[in-house]
Amino acid sequence: MNIVAILGSPHGMRGNTGRLLELVLDGARGEGAQAETVCLGAGEVRPCVACDACHKTGRCPHPDVFEAIRAKIVAADGVVLASPNYIFSVSAQLKAFMDRCCGTIHCLGFEGKYGAAVVTSGGGGDEPIVDYIGRFQLATGIRPIGGVHATMAALPDGEFTEGLVRQAQQLGAELVRACREQRIDPEVERQMRDFRARMQELVVWRREEWPYEYAYWQNRQGMKSADQPLLKG
DSSP states (O other): OEEEEEEOOTTGGGSHHHHHHHHHHHHHHHTTOEEEEEEOOTTTSOOOOOOOHHHHHSSOOOSSSHHHHHHHHHHOSEEEEEEEOOSSSOOHHHHHHHHTTHHHHHHTTTTTOEEEEEEEESSOOOHHHHHHHHHHHHHTTOEEEEEEEEEGGGSGGGOOOHHHHHHHHHHHHHHHHHHHHTOOOHHHHHHHHHHHHHHHHHHHHTTTTOHHHHHHHHHHHTOOOTTSOOOOO
C-alpha cells in the first residue's frame, strides 16, 4: 500500500501543516502503508499557461517537476493533499499544482485512488478549504474520505491537542483501510458519475482540438464513431 502526500506549505515539514500531515501519515504507516511526502517549494510547479498541450498530447510541456509528481500519484493507492489556509483558499504552491491537473481532470486520470485533506490556519475558517480539496480530488477521479484541520490560535500554546493528534492518525488509518477495501460511498459515486459524464460531453464537443482526450474516452468507452455520443457512467 503506497500513500503519497503533496504538501503546499512554504515551511515544508517544519510548519504546522507539515506537522499535522505527518500525524496523518503516521496513522497510515500504522496500518502497514508506505508513505512519501512531496513538498512543493517556491517555483517548483509553475502556473498553468492554458496552452492546451495536455488536452492534445496527454502531457504538460513545462520543464518542471509536475509530470514527476503526477506519476507518483498514478502509482499510489492513496493521496493526501495538505495546505495552509491562505485567504480562504489553498496556498499558491498547491493551487499551481491543481491548475496543472486540467488534463487529468478532463480524463479523471487519478480514478481508483482514495484521498484525504489536511489544512491548518492561524484564525480558522478551514472547513471550506477541506471541502475544496475534496472537490478537487473527486474531479480528478480520487474518492475523498475526509480531512482534518487545525486552527492554531485555538490550541494551547500552539500545540496539537491529544484529540487532534488522535483524529489525524485515525484519518491516515482510515485512508489506508478505504484503499484496501475499495470502499464505495453512494453519494461520492453519484457525484463522480455526473462529473464523468460532464467531462465526456466536453471532450466530445472539443474533439477536434483535444485529440488525446477524445481518443482516451473513445478507448475507455468503446465508442464506435465520431458522431456517436460518449457512453455515460
